[in-house]
Amino acid sequence: MGVRNNRRRRSGSLDEFRRRPYHRRRRRRDILPAIKISVMLAVTAVLLFFSGRALFRLIWGERTPETTAAAGMHFGDSENGGLNLAHDSMVAAAENIRNSFPTEPAEGDKEGEGKQGVLVVVDPGHGGYDNGSNIDGIYEQEITLEIAFCLVDKLQEMGYETLILREDNDTHLFPEERVEMAEKADADIFVSIHLNTYDGQEKVSGMETWYCEKNPGGEELAGMVQKAASKAAGARDRGLKISKDLIVIRDTTMPSCLVEAGFLTDKAEREALMTKEYQEKIAGGIAQGIDDFIRSRKEGLPE
Numbered sequence: 392m393g394v395r396n397n398r399r400r401r402s403g404s405l406d407e408f409r410r411r412p413y414h415r416r417r418r419r420r421d422i423l424p425a426i427k428i429s430v431m432l433a434v435t436a437v438l439l440f441f442s443g444r445a446l447f448r449l450i451w452g453e454r455t456p457e458t459t460a461a462a463g464m465h466f467g468d469s470e471n472g473g474l475n476l477a478h479d480s481m482v483a484a485a486e487n488i489r490n491s492f493p494t495e496p497a498e499g500d501k502e503g504e505g506k507q508g509v510l511v512v513v514d515p516g517h518g519g520y521d522n523g524s525n526i527d528g529i530y531e532q533e534i535t536l537e538i539a540f541c542l543v544d545k546l547q548e549m550g551y552e553t554l555i556l557r558e559d560n561d562t563h564l565f566p567e568e569r570v571e572m573a574e575k576a577d578a579d580i581f582v583s584i585h586l587n588t589y590d591g592q593e594k595v596s597g598m599e600t601w602y603c604e605k606n607p608g609g610e611e612l613a614g615m616v617q618k619a620a621s622k623a624a625g626a627r628d629r630g631l632k633i634s635k636d637l638i639v640i641r642d643t644t645m646p647s648c649l650v651e652a653g654f655l656t657d658k659a660e661r662e663a664l665m666t667k668e669y670q671e672k673i674a675g676g677i678a679q680g681i682d683d684f685i686r687s688r689k690e691g692l693p694e
């Protein structure tokens with residue numbers, strides 16, 4: 392402040408302005424200490440920041456398993472990996488964070504832990520320029536997305552990890568891209584959601600689930616999903632269907648199935664499918680079927 396005030400007083404004098412060389416020289420000399428102090432402060436701030444950050448990492452740990460998983464990295468692969476003390480305290484801190492969140496269901500710790508590591512890929516059928524079926528301005532791609540959102544919520548409530556392949560109606564994905572996304576994510580379960588149409592004369596409605604014989608676990612998964620979902624929705628159970636051509640259930644290596652949740656061509660079912668209430672019922676049933684499948688698998692495994 393002193394420096395500034397001095398300068399003010401000086402620049403206020405007309406005389407000083409006329410003797411320019413002298414004036415400029417004085418100004419330089421006045422400002423030099425201020426520059427020195429600023430540089431020193433900046434260096435101190437940078438040093439404090441880095442030492443503080445290192446201390447924070449050492450005590451608390453920078454990453455949790457959740458954030459590293461999201462970033463596609465493996466826990467422990469940080470730049471602190473070589474420092475065992477830092478790594479151990481990071482693991483301990485991560486465990487504390489994990490335990491402080493009540494994400495695990497009440498049924499028991501063992502079960503909750505099992506689910507937490509299970510990744511379910513939810514594939515809302517169609518999207519982008521591919522609307523799917525369109526009956527009276529009701530687009531398949533919009534309803535499959537709504538059911539998929541409900542399914543993600545239900546699965547997360549149960550303690551599962553989820554990956555939804557599209558989150559809006561503008562995104563188009565080829566079947567091969569959907570398979571690739573699931574494979575890259577190393578998913579444990581793949582469920583695709585679609586809606587049916589029928590252009591014959593009879594009244595056709597209800598739910599059916601498709602699987603591919605080539606897909607390991609697909610038939611069991613499809614069976615449990617179909618049973619639970621048709622029951623939860625109160626829909627006609629049309630049973631299981633086998634496909635050799637549906638790419639998403641043929642080329643995925645994890646157990647996969649494709650749910651045809653109802654017929655857009657049936658007026659009553661179409662109107663029900665448009666309601667949040669019915670979408671929730673279907674999603675709840677699919678989630679239940681997936682859970683039944685995971686439990687059946689875990690029961691067969693050694694403790």
Ligand SMILES: [Zn+2]
Nearest residue numbers: 516523585586
């Ligand atoms: Zn479809």
